[in-house]
Amino acid sequence: MAISDVKEYTHLSEEQVEELGRELDAIREEIEQSRGAADAAYINRLITIQRRLAAAGRVTLFASRYKPAFFAGATMLGIAKILENMEIGHNVMHGQWDWMNDPEIHSSNWEWDTAQPAEQWKHSHNYVHHQFTNVLGHDNDIGYGVLRMAREQKWHPVNIGQPVYNALLALLFQWGVSLHDLDLEAIRKRRKDPKEMKRQLRQIGRKVRRQFAKDYVVYPLLSGPNAISTMKANALANLMRNVWSYTIIFCGHFPDGALHFTEEELEDETRAEWYLRQMLGSANFTGSKLLHIMSGNLGFQIEHHLFPDLPSNRYAEIAVKVRELCERYDIPYTTGPLHKQYGQVLRTIHKLALPNKMTSDDGPEPPSGFHRQRRLTDEERPVRRLETGTYIRRSA
Amino acid sequence: MATTEAQETTRAARIPDWQTVRDMAARLTTPLHPDDYLSLINPLWSARELRGRIERVTPETDDAATLVIKPGWGWSFDHEAGQYIGIGVEVDGRYHWRSYSLSSVPRRDKRTITITVRAMPEGFLSDHLVRGLEPGTIVRLAAPAGEFTLPDPPPAKTLFLVAGSGITPVMSMLRTLDRRDTMPDALVVYSSPTEDRMIFRDELRELHEKHPTLTVVQRFTDEEGMLDLATDLEKVCPDWRERGTWACGPAPMLDAAEELWAAAGLDKQLHLERFSLELGGDAEGGTITFANSGKRVEVDGATTLLEAGEQAGVGMPYGCRIGICHTCTLTMASGRIKDLRNGEEHQEPNEAVQTCITAACGDVTLNI
Numbered sequence: 001m002a003i004s005d006v007k008e009y010t011h012l013s014e015e016q017v018e019e020l021g022r023e024l025d026a027i028r029e030e031i032e033q034s035r036g037a038a039d040a041a042y043i044n045r046l047i048t049i050q051r052r053l054a055a056a057g058r059v060t061l062f063a064s065r066y067k068p069a070f071f072a073g074a075t076m077l078g079i080a081k082i083l084e085n086m087e088i089g090h091n092v093m094h095g096q097w098d099w100m101n102d103p104e105i106h107s108s109n110w111e112w113d114t115a116q117p118a119e120q121w122k123h124s125h126n127y128v129h130h131q132f133t134n135v136l137g138h139d140n141d142i143g144y145g146v147l148r149m150a151r152e153q154k155w156h157p158v159n160i161g162q163p164v165y166n167a168l169l170a171l172l173f174q175w176g177v178s179l180h181d182l183d184l185e186a187i188r189k190r191r192k193d194p195k196e197m198k199r200q201l202r203q204i205g206r207k208v209r210r211q212f213a214k215d216y217v218v219y220p221l222l223s224g225p226n227a228i229s230t231m232k233a234n235a236l237a238n239l240m241r242n243v244w245s246y247t248i249i250f251c252g253h254f255p256d257g258a259l260h261f262t263e264e265e266l267e268d269e270t271r272a273e274w275y276l277r278q279m280l281g282s283a284n285f286t287g288s289k290l291l292h293i294m295s296g297n298l299g300f301q302i303e304h305h306l307f308p309d310l311p312s313n314r315y316a317e318i319a320v321k322v323r324e325l326c327e328r329y330d331i332p333y334t335t336g337p338l339h340k341q342y343g344q345v346l347r348t349i350h351k352l353a354l355p356n357k358m359t360s361d362d363g364p365e366p367p368s369g370f371h372r373q374r375r376l377t378d379e380e381r382p383v384r385r386l387e388t389g390t391y392i393r394r395s396a
Numbered sequence: 397m398a399t400t401e402a403q404e405t406t407r408a409a410r411i412p413d414w415q416t417v418r419d420m421a422a423r424l425t426t427p428l429h430p431d432d433y434l435s436l437i438n439p440l441w442s443a444r445e446l447r448g449r450i451e452r453v454t455p456e457t458d459d460a461a462t463l464v465i466k467p468g469w470g471w472s473f474d475h476e477a478g479q480y481i482g483i484g485v486e487v488d489g490r491y492h493w494r495s496y497s498l499s500s501v502p503r504r505d506k507r508t509i510t511i512t513v514r515a516m517p518e519g520f521l522s523d524h525l526v527r528g529l530e531p532g533t534i535v536r537l538a539a540p541a542g543e544f545t546l547p548d549p550p551p552a553k554t555l556f557l558v559a560g561s562g563i564t565p566v567m568s569m570l571r572t573l574d575r576r577d578t579m580p581d582a583l584v585v586y587s588s589p590t591e592d593r594m595i596f597r598d599e600l601r602e603l604h605e606k607h608p609t610l611t612v613v614q615r616f617t618d619e620e621g622m623l624d625l626a627t628d629l630e631k632v633c634p635d636w637r638e639r640g641t642w643a644c645g646p647a648p649m650l651d652a653a654e655e656l657w658a659a660a661g662l663d664k665q666l667h668l669e670r671f672s673l674e675l676g677g678d679a680e681g682g683t684i685t686f687a688n689s690g691k692r693v694e695v696d697g698a699t700t701l702l703e704a705g706e707q708a709g710v711g712m713p714y715g716c717r718i719g720i721c722h723t724c725t726l727t728m729a730s731g732r733i734k735d736l737r738n739g740e741e742h743q744e745p746n747e748a749v750q751t752c753i754t755a756a757c758g759d760v761t762l763n764i
Contacts, residue, residue, distance in 0.1 A: 040489030051433055058424075101484070101491040101715060101723045103445055103536075104432075108722065108748065111427035192626040211428040220424050 002136055002152045004264040006276045010331055020329055021272025024306060027321050031310050032099075040100050044291075047088060052082035057237070058219060064229040074233040078240030079143030079294075082112045085245055087312060093122055094388070095309045096358035114241075115211050117203040124181035126231035130308050130388035131274075132381070134253055134281035135261045140375055141253070142260070144169070144180060148352045150260045155355040162353035166346075173242035178204055183375050190363070191374065199324045244294075247342055251285050252301040254348060255341040257334035258283040265384060274385070279326065284319070284335035291338070292316065302333065308388045405759075426520070436495070439534045443470025445720070446537040448483075450469040450529050451508060460514040460561065461526045462499060466507060467537060473504040475540035475570040477643070478565040478669070481511065482538025482716040485524065491536060492521045493715030493723055497565035497644070497669065498540065501572050512595060514561040536742045537638060538720045544642065544669035546572070550580050551640035555633055559587040559645030565669055566597050566644060570603060584751055585632055587615040587623050587645070624651045637662060644669040679734040679755035686710045689761050701726075701733065701751035701762065708762060712751065719753035726751055731760030 003009045007017055063069040089112030091097070097105045111118045113147045124140065127311075132138035132154070136152055143149035146169055148159045168308055169176050186192040215234040220227040252258075260301030269277070282301040290300050300315035303322055326333040335341075351359040421430035433440035440447055448465040455461050465483075467473075475481075475498055484493040500510040515526040546554075546569050556566045563586060573579045588594035589613075600612050612631045615623050623629070629636055637660060643653045650668050657666040679697035684704045686692070693708035702724055705712035715723030719737060725748050732743040733754045741757065742749060751762070 035489065037489040040486070048436060051428075051436055055433055055436075098722065098725070100486075100489060101721050102486075103494070103720060103722060106722055113427055210423070213428055214423060218582075222424075267576075 002260040002262045003280070004262045006265060006280060009259075009280070009331070010276065012276075012329060014330065014333075015274060017272045018270070020325065020331075021270070021275050022360070023325055024272075024275050024322075027318060028310065030308055031307070031314050031318065035099055035311060035314075039311050039313060040097075043088070043092075043097055043100075043311070046083065050080050050083040050088060053077075053083070059216060061219065061230045061233050061333065062223050062226065064223060064233050065226045070229055070233050074236040074240070077234065077237035081113055081237060082244050082294060083239040085241060086248065086298065087114065087293055088295050090125075090298075091119075091312045093118055094126060098309075106199065111207075113211075115204070115208050115240070116174070116180065117178075117207045120181035120200060120203065121177075122170055126308070126388050127378075127384055128381075129177060130305065131385050132266070133305060134259065135263055135266060135277075135280055137263055138376060140180070140183075140380070145185065146176070147349060149348060149350065151361055152228055152262075153352075155329045155352075159353050162349050166349050170238065170243050170246040173246040176236065178208065186374060189374070247338075248295040248298050250345045251283065251338065251341040253282060253284040253300055255334060255336070255344040256348075257332060269382075275306055276331070277304070278332055279322075279333070281305070282334070283341060284333070285338045285341045286335055287338055289316075299338070300336075304320045314337055399583075409476075411594075418419040419728060428607075437496065440466070440468030441477075442468060446470055446539060448509075448535050448537045450533045450535060451532050452531055453526075453529055456512060456634055457514075457593050459526065459593065460512060461579035462512045463525065463529065464508050464510050465537070466537065467509060471509075471510075471537070472539075473502065473507075474504075474749075475502045475509075476545040477502060477568040477747060478545040480544075480565065480669070481509070481540050482536075482718055482720060483511065484536030484538075484716065484721055485521065485529070485533075486535075487524055489519070491715070491721060491723075493536075494521055495538075495717060495720040497542075499564045499567045499571075501568060501575055503575075510564065511562065512564045512567070514595070532599070536721075537644050538716050538718055542669065543656050544644065544667055545569075546642070549575075549578055550582075553635070553639045554583070555636055555639040556584040556586075557641060557643040558584065558643070559649050560589075561595065562646075562649075562669070563595055564644075566642060567599070569642070570600075574603055575760065579610055582610045583633055583639070584610070584613060585615070585623070585629075587617050587649075592669045617665055623649075625649075625656050627655040629656070640665050642667045657735040668683045679736070679757045682709070682731075682756040682758040682760060685759070685761045687761055689764075695756060697733045697734075697755050697757070698736075700736065701749065701754050701756065701760070705751065705762070705764070713764070714752060717752045719750055722750060724751045725749065727763040729761040729763050732757040733760060 007014060012020070045208045053076050057073045057080055060069050060073035060076065064073060078239040089110060092105055092110045093107050093112070098107050103109065107122070125172055129139055129141045134142065136142065136150060146165050147162055148155065180196070182204075183192060184253070187197060215232055215238060219234060220231040223230040261277060261281065265277060279302055282305045284302050285299045287299055296376035298304060300319050303315040303318045304312070306322065307318065418430060424430070425433055429444050431444040435442035447468040449468070450463060450468050452464040453461050453465065461714045464639055471672055478497070478498045480495045482493055482495050484491040495511055496511040500506070500507055500508070513522050513525045515523040544565055550573065558566050566584065572584070573582070584600065586594070586600070591597065594614065597614070604610050604612055617623070633639070641657070643650055643666065650670065651708050653666060654663070654668065657663050662700040681695055681697040681699070683692055683694045684701060686705065686708060689710060695704045695705050695707070702712050702714055702717070712723070713724055715721040728749045729746050730745050732741060733749055734741050735754050737753050742754070
């Protein structure tokens with residue numbers, strides 16, 4: 001059931017929630033004060049590894065007609081794309097590394113190796129998703145406008161196809177994401193400002209052309225007689241990245257235990273209540289250090305949502321403190337192994353393909369089906385929070 | 397400038413080719429730049445942000461040193477004597493940016509540039525530059541800028557009014573005049589606390605011996621006190637009204653000079669170095685509110701948000717002051733501002749803005 005008041009749900013008094021907020025602020029303060037050379041070395045080292053891996057993969061694929069070169073090259077390139085999107089791009093664009101004052105690693109001008117232009121990502125993700133996390137009718141990431149992921153979302157016969165849509169979304173994830181900020185629904189209903197639509201489409205067109213040309217025209221041509229196999233290897237690398245990032249991202253807010261909220265929760269929401277909503281709405285997963293790096297440290301989704309702009313390499317140590325807080329305040333802390341978390345996601349996708357009355361739910365039946373006819377515009381939303389990362393709109 | 401026409405043509409012919417190669421290579425590296433990969437091989441092989449490598453740190457006095465820097469790709473070596481550069485140095489994971497006058501002569505054949513830095517008692521960065529920089533360190537650079545330059549040929553009679561490390565841009569000018577052998581009747585009035593702390597004193601003596609028209613008046617302020625322009629200038633330089641003057645030193649000295657020359661109606665003859673970017677494009681100005689302190693200041697459209705904050709006594713963060721390093725970035729809670737470099741306007745609430753290159757168009761509130 002969607003929650004309309006986080007305090008009431010967690011049985012915490014207003015004072016307790018504010019105290020929790022102060023403790024979380026103190027964690028933030030401590031990390032901000034201790035950011036330094038070791039953190040800078042971490043991101044610089046990771047960027048170096050990622051670029052070397054990408055270069056090595058591209059060069060190996062010039063010999064892509066040989067099976068070992070094909071698979072080694074595609075794997076290196078796939079891993080490089082995953083690292084770039086997850087641990088580097090996503091986190092840089094949140095402003096996690098802005099404190100270094102390095103113009104080459106800065107949220108204002110980072111462009112990532114995927115089809116969606118960075119500017120549109122920063123709007124749909126940093127602002128809309130991180131500020132309104134899991135609030136029905138506000139957070140467009142609940143099912144990405146494609147899947148029904150909450151029982152409160154009204155069922156429609158078209159939802160029966162969910163297992164298929166889900167598989168397609170996993171395979172074509174980068175293209176799905178590239179259209180996310182456009183709001184296709186508004187375009188179809190002719191509600192979208194045509195000037196803004198043209199601007200966004202121009203941005204997407206430019207980015208897609210360059211991304212597509214690189215992987216499917218330029219490098220294949222450079223491989224000469226191996227053009228076709230290089231093209232296939234590049235497609236495989238993109239596929240690896242698509243499926244992996246889809247999996248990680250779906251484990252952030254869709255496993256059991258990650259809760260949804262109604263828009264009443266947003267009314268006069270304090271910073272501490274916002275913190276509490278982030279904790280209740282996000283889910284972690286457990287794993288090795290390597291797994292966490294490969295997933296952009298989003299296995300620490302709860303910590304990431306509390307502190308979206310703190311460096312990701314510090315989330316592991318923050319998690320120890322956040323977990324301790326959760327125990328002390330008796331707040332649920334959702335986590336589990338990756339396969340278990342994804343299993344729950346898959347179950348929800350399949351269950352919610354059907355109307356509510358045909359499936360069971362642990363919680364009571366939601367009082368009424370929630371259905372907003374459209375996405376909200378920025379003007380209709382509460383003012384922006386600063387800690388979720390910047391969003392700068394360029395005029396071009 | 398002494399760039400010949402032939403040089404201009406070869407460079408112009410070379411640059412488009414270079415750009416074409418870069419654009420083609422960028423097809424392979426998009427969304428990154430080719431430089432992002434090449435700099436993995438050699439850190440200087442990047443023109444994305446200008447970089448340099450510290451070759452030597454030569455002590456000038458106890459507390460000042462000359463940094464010899466080999467710039468990387470994209471550096472054009474055609475600065476004018478008297479201009480300054482930005483330098484960004486990583487200390488504890490963070491880039492810190494400052495501007496320093498170039499002390500070297502503009503010439504391409506040397507492949508290096510120099511800046512001369514004095515360790516300020518309160519300036520941890522200048523101290524780090526003088527004492528803590530190892531040869532081989534990679535630094536970031538910002539292209540030469542500034543209007544504090546000499547015309548060629550220089551005025552027949554010139555006065556250089558300098559104090560402390562304010563000598564550096566003037567040294568670049570004097571070295572250039574020496575190299576071109578166009579030394580005019582030049583008087584250098586140079587203040588320093590003691591003789592030991594006077595940077596370039598030996599070189600100035602040698603220059604004087606080589607060019608009798610160059611004279612240096614030294615003033616050691618620990619013994620003789622500060623030069624009071626209103627009374628002392630007549631004594632050391634009775635004909636200052638006839639000279640083209642270049643002044644560089646602490647702000648109070650520059651303020652006093654500005655006042656004196658303005659009173660004499662000669663402000664056109666006075667050139668000052670205050671390390672500020674010449675920005676085009678005029679905004680409308682307005683009242684700027686600093687949210688945390690509640691301070692307010694009314695400014696015109698040529699004043700940057702950073703300068704406005706400094707006027708109001710707000711502790712504004714800043715680095716390069718020329719729009720490169722993002723150190724000065726603050727959140728604008730509300731209002732409309734203009735980027736003075738290109739006239740672009742920004743008015744999104746809660747937008748991150750670079751205060752050193754933007755000015756207000758109407759009322760603006762900054763979150764600081």
